[in-house]
Amino acid sequence: MKRLGPRIEEKAARIGLLAMTLITVSVLLFIILFILRRGLPVLNLEFLTANPTDMGKSGGIFSTVVGTVALTLLAIVIAAPLGVGTAIYLTEYTWGGPVTRIIRFGAECLAGIPSIIFGLFGFILFVTKLKFGWSILSGGLTLAFMLLPTIIRTSEEAIKSVPPAYRNVSFSLGSTKWQTVTRVVLPSALPGIITGVVLSIGRSIGETAATIFTAGSALRMPTSLFSSTRTMSVHFYILAREGISMPNAYGTAAILIIAILAINLLTYYLMNRFIKKYS
Amino acid sequence: MDGTAKKRVGNKLERNDRLVRLALLVIAFSAVSVLVVITVFIVGQGTPIMFRYGLKSFLAGTSWYPSEKLFGLWPMIVGSLFVTAGALVIGVPFGLSCAIVLTEFASKRVRGIIKPIIELLAGIPSVVYGFMGVIILVPFIRKTFGGPGLSVLAASIILGIMILPTIISISVDSLQAVPPSYREGSIALGATRWQTVKMVLFPAARSGIIASIILGMGRAVGETMATIMIAGNAAEVPHSLLAPVRTLTSNVALEMSYATGEHREALFATGVVLFVIIMVLNTIANATSAKRRKQP
Amino acid sequence: MTNDTAIEVRGFSQYFGEVRKLKALDLDVKRNEILGIIGPARSGKSTFLCALNRLNDLVRGSHHEGTIRIDGCDIYDPGVDVVALRRQLGMVFATPVPLPRSIFENVAFGARREGIRGRTRLDGIVRDSLEKGGLWEEVKDRLETSGLKLSGGQQQRLCLARILAVAPEYILLDEPTSGLDPISTMKIEESLRRLKKEYTIVLVTNNTKQAARVADRTAFFLNGELVEIGMTAKIFTAPDDTRTDDYLRGRFG
Ligand SMILES: Nc1ncnc2c1ncn2[C@@H]1O[C@H](COP(=O)(O)OP(=O)(O)OP(=O)(O)O)[C@@H](O)[C@H]1O
Ligand SMILES: [Mg+2]
Numbered sequence: 001m002k003r004l005g006p007r008i009e010e011k012a013a014r015i016g017l018l019a020m021t022l023i024t025v026s027v028l029l030f031i032i033l034f035i036l037r038r039g040l041p042v043l044n045l046e047f048l049t050a051n052p053t054d055m056g057k058s059g060g061i062f063s064t065v066v067g068t069v070a071l072t073l074l075a076i077v078i079a080a081p082l083g084v085g086t087a088i089y090l091t092e093y094t095w096g097g098p099v100t101r102i103i104r105f106g107a108e109c110l111a112g113i114p115s116i117i118f119g120l121f122g123f124i125l126f127v128t129k130l131k132f133g134w135s136i137l138s139g140g141l142t143l144a145f146m147l148l149p150t151i152i153r154t155s156e157e158a159i160k161s162v163p164p165a166y167r168n169v170s171f172s173l174g175s176t177k178w179q180t181v182t183r184v185v186l187p188s189a190l191p192g193i194i195t196g197v198v199l200s201i202g203r204s205i206g207e208t209a210a211t212i213f214t215a216g217s218a219l220r221m222p223t224s225l226f227s228s229t230r231t232m233s234v235h236f237y238i239l240a241r242e243g244i245s246m247p248n249a250y251g252t253a254a255i256l257i258i259a260i261l262a263i264n265l266l267t268y269y270l271m272n273r274f275i276k277k278y279s
Numbered sequence: 280m281d282g283t284a285k286k287r288v289g290n291k292l293e294r295n296d297r298l299v300r301l302a303l304l305v306i307a308f309s310a311v312s313v314l315v316v317i318t319v320f321i322v323g324q325g326t327p328i329m330f331r332y333g334l335k336s337f338l339a340g341t342s343w344y345p346s347e348k349l350f351g352l353w354p355m356i357v358g359s360l361f362v363t364a365g366a367l368v369i370g371v372p373f374g375l376s377c378a379i380v381l382t383e384f385a386s387k388r389v390r391g392i393i394k395p396i397i398e399l400l401a402g403i404p405s406v407v408y409g410f411m412g413v414i415i416l417v418p419f420i421r422k423t424f425g426g427p428g429l430s431v432l433a434a435s436i437i438l439g440i441m442i443l444p445t446i447i448s449i450s451v452d453s454l455q456a457v458p459p460s461y462r463e464g465s466i467a468l469g470a471t472r473w474q475t476v477k478m479v480l481f482p483a484a485r486s487g488i489i490a491s492i493i494l495g496m497g498r499a500v501g502e503t504m505a506t507i508m509i510a511g512n513a514a515e516v517p518h519s520l521l522a523p524v525r526t527l528t529s530n531v532a533l534e535m536s537y538a539t540g541e542h543r544e545a546l547f548a549t550g551v552v553l554f555v556i557i558m559v560l561n562t563i564a565n566a567t568s569a570k571r572r573k574q575p
Numbered sequence: 576m577t578n579d580t581a582i583e584v585r586g587f588s589q590y591f592g593e594v595r596k597l598k599a600l601d602l603d604v605k606r607n608e609i610l611g612i613i614g615p616a617r618s619g620k621s622t623f624l625c626a627l628n629r630l631n632d633l634v635r636g637s638h639h640e641g642t643i644r645i646d647g648c649d650i651y652d653p654g655v656d657v658v659a660l661r662r663q664l665g666m667v668f669a670t671p672v673p674l675p676r677s678i679f680e681n682v683a684f685g686a687r688r689e690g691i692r693g694r695t696r697l698d699g700i701v702r703d704s705l706e707k708g709g710l711w712e713e714v715k716d717r718l719e720t721s722g723l724k725l726s727g728g729q730q731q732r733l734c735l736a737r738i739l740a741v742a743p744e745y746i747l748l749d750e751p752t753s754g755l756d757p758i759s760t761m762k763i764e765e766s767l768r769r770l771k772k773e774y775t776i777v778l779v780t781n782n783t784k785q786a787a788r789v790a791d792r793t794a795f796f797l798n799g800e801l802v803e804i805g806m807t808a809k810i811f812t813a814p815d816d817t818r819t820d821d822y823l824r825g826r827f828g
Binding site: 006007009010013014016017018020021023024025027028029031032034035081082085086088089090093099102103105106107108109110112113114115116117118119120121123124125145148149152176177178202203205206207208209212213233236237240241249253256257260261263264268 | 295296299300302303304306307308309310311313314315316317320321324372373376377379380381384393395396397398399400402403404405406407408409410411413415440443470471472473474476494497498500501502503504508528531532535536546547550553554557558560561564565
Binding site: 168173175184188 | 658659661662665668670672675684687734737738
């Protein structure tokens with residue numbers, strides 16, 4: 001009996017843990033399959049390329065696709081240089097100390113701030129104080145701030161994993177620090193950095209709370225940085241919540257899921273390439 | 280070597296490098312500046328009204344009727360608390376199980392399947408989670424347990440799922456950081472896998488696991504869209520698991536689009552409360568994981 | 576200083592933090608010689624090489640005492656351009672470190688950095704350097720393959736060629752053959768004997784036989800001190816210091 005005790009416990013624990021994991025995995029698969037099964041039949045080229053009409057009850061989702069892409073692009077264009085620059089500074093140009101600690105603390109805190117706070121902030125600063133109104137500009141800036149910590153962290157990890165020997169080679173060949181960073185460190189860290197950027201794109205596509213109060217929810221095709229626009233996530237939210245059109249809601253959700261799947265696959269591919277390169 | 284030519288080139292390169300360094304330092308302060316600016320704006324917009332009406336009536340007041348200038352946040356504070364606690368009850372056991380299976384029990388192939396799936400969980404937009412709650416969970420709760428369905432319970436379950444990626448990824452990191460010698464030593468002493476997990480790995484990874492739970496808590500407190508869709512949003516202190524509830528985040532998101540004047544200020548004050556809670560959680564999580572890093 | 580002295584080290588000590596890892600070294604490197612440096616592990620051989628091209632500057636908390644003159648110029652003088660100095664002293668590390676790019680791009684690294692674009696010029700530089708490094712014949716048909724795909728010995732000669740492309744006057748080698756098979760080792764030693772005509776070479780090696788084979792003079796380091804330096808034949812047959820004798824007979828290290 002004494003020898004049986006731990007063995008039974010081991011078995012029970014194994015079964016229990018595995019069951020919990022299986023439940024988690026199946027919940028996820030269920031969500032994805034559920035959305036795809038109802039959404040895929042709605043999808044066709046017209047759904048993607050036609051503008052929504054009648055509040056989204058009919059027509060497609062083209063203007064929201066454009067809005068999402070515009071917002072995401074603007075956010076990345078702002079956040080990527082800032083984030084990568086910060087990561088370069090933290091990894092290559094400093095040896096720790098209070099300044100570094102403050103920068104790290106700031107990034108970590110920023111990462112924990114909920115998106116609705118970003119939304120509130122973007123609304124008061126960009127929409128009202130700076131008078132950008134509900135616009136791609138306000139939404140893009142707000143999103144950029146939100147993505148910044150993710151890009152900093154992933155870039156930092158990518159840069160840190162570049163072997164120190166590469167830097168020594170570059171220095172010993174008579175390169176300056178900046179030449180070493182741009183010619184040796186960044187090219188080697190690029191797949192990792194891009195992985196972080198791609199993940200951020202995924203996050204910004206799925207974001208709702210921060211964009212609805214800064215970019216607004218206009219269904220019109222945006223024409224400039226100052227146009228209000230509605231992202232796909234916001235569109236889905238409005239369609240579903242106000243019961244405007246369930247088929248169109250499912251269709252939009254399916255597109256969102258497909259985009260996220262594609263992004264995850266892409267990051268996997270990039271990460272694998274990155275790991276292969278250094279092992 | 281030609282000394283003079285050498286010096287001229289050198290000075291130019293050095294000056295460039297110093298400029299680059301300065302530029303990067305400025306860039307590196309972007310995250311901190313954003314944090315400061317956000318704090319200043321949210322606090323600046325939200326605190327005056329809190330003091331005008333009194334901190335106590337604001338935080339402990341139980342009625343939220345903006346049209347009658349009643350701004351009691353207590354129901355929302357309790358609401359956030361309940362929903363977050365519920366999310367942890369669901370999310371922690373499942374999250375830790377997954378983390379243990381991933382690090383200790385799964386073969387390499389199984390891990391290769393499970394890990395990407397769990398990472399997908401993090402990528403699904405919160406509106407989709409909320410929607411699933413509305414379509415599947417809420418009707419189920421209504422039929423099985425009665426009540427409106429939109430409830431603390433529904434929100435807890437959905438948020439519990441949503442915080443899984445946070446809990447899993449950070450726990451996995453800290454379990455993997457336990458030196459292999461601990462594991463081998465325990466197995467060599469004749470302990471089973473599970474005993475090793477229970478008696479050796481968990482205690483060794485404790486601070487990281489706690490940090491993962493606290494960060495998961497932060498996510499649950501901060502989640503907005505999913506909560507709005509499934510929690511019912513009644514601004515009352517919930518009396519049961521099946522009662523509808525409004526969280527701090529929902530309070531902001533629901534009324535922001537039309538609020539003006541003091542009402543809007545009160546929403547910013549809601550944001551301040553939320554902000555303070557998040558900062559406290561962040562600081563605790565930071566402190567626990569810093570402690571972990573110090574332990575060799 | 577006589578005309579054939581290329582590097583002059585006087586009372587040079589290297590500190591990492593508070594610890595002195597090189598202790599008041601005095602030695603000269605003559606022009607167009609191969610100076611071999613031998614000594615047990617952790618005796619400061621690599622640290623000495625990194626003092627010559629100031630790579631030790633990159634270590635936080637490092638500082639030095641004494642002087643090193645290269646071609647009569649004090650290399651630790653505040654006005655010295657470290658970048659130009661390092662271009663004068665090419666360094667090969669113990670483990671070959673090809674950058675993760677093609678053979679061609681590895682060798683062209685320095686030239687591209689200097690803004691050289693023209694394909695014919697680059698081709699010429701790459702070819703010359705690979706020939707000097709003794710690798711051209713083996714790789715001339717696959718310059719576009721990754722440098723990581725080469726064998727260890729080829730990688731090390733690639734690193735040598737990469738240095739030669741920057742046109743240095745000195746070559747510092749830190750145990751360049753420590754991980755290589757005898758044939759690769761022989762090929763590198765051949766290259767060094769050839770290169771000696773044009774360059775001044777400092778060769779750190781933990782293989783005393785290698786020093787005996789290729790070095791004109793040999794220095795023996797122990798615990799950061801220079802125990803003795805002299806003609807290779809003399810060091811190996813009739814050293815002045817008993818510690819040298821003990822080391823060469825394998826009594827320690
Ligand atoms: N960057 C550094 N920081 C601190 N100490 C260092 C550093 N580099 C070397 N040392 C120390 O200096 C001493 C000499 O090291 P060095 O690498 O020069 O020895 P070596 O003779 O090259 O040995 P090996 O044969 O192992 O390469 C060692 O005790 C080492 O720990
Ligand atoms: Mg060494």
